[in-house]
Amino acid sequence: KQEVTQIPAALSVPEGENLVLNCSFTDSAIYNLQWFRQDPGKGLTSLLLIQSSQREQTSGRLNASLDKSSGRSTLYIAASQPGDSATYLCAVDSNAGNMLTFGGGTRLMVKP
Amino acid sequence: EPEVTQTPSHQVTQMGQEVILRCVPISNHLYFYWYRQILGQKVEFLVSFYNNEISEKSEIFDDQFSVERPDGSNFTLKIRSTKLEDSAMYFCASSTLAGVVETQYFGPGTRLLVL
Numbered sequence: 001k002q003e004v005t006q007i008p009a010a011l012s013v014p015e016g017e018n019l020v021l022n023c024s025f026t027d028s029a030i031y032n033l034q035w036f037r038q039d040p041g042k043g044l045t046s047l048l049l050i051q052s053s054q055r056e057q058t059s060g061r062l063n064a065s066l067d068k069s070s071g072r073s074t075l076y077i078a079a080s081q082p083g084d085s086a087t088y089l090c091a092v093d094s095n096a097g098n099m100l101t102f103g104g105g106t107r108l109m110v111k112p
Numbered sequence: 113e114p115e116v117t118q119t120p121s122h123q124v125t126q127m128g129q130e131v132i133l134r135c136v137p138i139s140n141h142l143y144f145y146w147y148r149q150i151l152g153q154k155v156e157f158l159v160s161f162y163n164n165e166i167s168e169k170s171e172i173f174d175d176q177f178s179v180e181r182p183d184g185s186n187f188t189l190k191i192r193s194t195k196l197e198d199s200a201m202y203f204c205a206s207s208t209l210a211g212v213v214e215t216q217y218f219g220p221g222t223r224l225l226v227l
Contacts, residue, residue: 034215043116043203044155044218089155097143097209098168100216102155 002027002094006103013080014111021075021106023090028068031096035064035075036089038105044089048075080110114138116219118204124225125194133189133222135204144187145205145216146179148172155203161187194226 003026013019023033032051036044048057048064050073056065063076077084087107091100117136125131137144146158160167161179178190187206191198201223205216 036218041223043220044205046215046217049215091155095168097207097214098160099145099157099170100147100155101157104154 002030002092002101004090004092004101004103006088006090006106008106009104010107010109012109012111015080015082017080017110018076018078019080019108021077021088021090021108023073023075023103025071025073025092025101027094028071029094030068031093033064033066033073034091034093034100035062035073036091038087038089040087047088077108080108082110082112084108084110116204116206116217118202118219118222120222121220122223122225124227127196127226128193131191131194131224133191133202133204133224135187135189135219136185137187137204137206138217139185141206141208141217143167143207143209143216144179144181145207146189147203147205147218148200149203149221150197150200158189191224194224196226199224199226 005024007022034049035047038044050057050066061078066073087105089105090103119134144161147155149155157170159169159173176192180188201221203221204219207214207216
């Protein structure tokens with residue numbers, strides 16, 4: 001059974017810092033890995049999707065990498081801003097799009 | 113930009129009552145999903161639905177749960193006899209393909225409280 005873990009569980013940084021969020025998964029037989037953002041009391045917004053054959057994806061100040069063989073992904077946020085404050089969730093698709101398995105999230109606070 | 117919508121945003125019900133949570137997926141999407149998130153816990157998969165059939169379901173999705181696409185636009189989750197432990201945020205999602213190359217788009221959720 002796929003298990004997804006995210007560390008740290010919470011992170012507080014001053015504005016402008018570059019930061020890295022980590023995600024690990026136990027079964028490397030995945031189709032893709034996705035990073036989502038969740039604001040308090042809200043739904044999930046997709047940030048990046050990395051297919052299993054890819055190593056990284058970039059969108060603006062966000063860069064996600066995938067090392068499938070070691071079961072790891074990182075989300076790099078450059079020049080963090082207070083508006084980046086949210087919970088970041090990692091999710092893996094091990095079942096060809098039929099379901100996502102989520103990590104517990106990293107709660108990020110960027111202080112002005 | 114098209115989005116997934118869910119109603120109601122909040123629902124309070126008594127234990128043992130039936131509830132129906134409603135979702136309107138993005139119009140050209142073919143795959144539909146329900147997830148739930150108990151307060152302070154991970155988002156958990158419940159069920160996926162394609163071509164008017166359940167494609168996959170988790171062990172959480174027992175006989176108390178059912179899904180339906182009653183018309184061309186709505187996708188519903190019914191909980192037949194609610195328990196206290198069903199209190200959670202329920203998210204609907206949809207995607208165009210089976211999601212291998214396409215993300216799932218999530219709705220804002222319905223917060224269900226069972227008393």
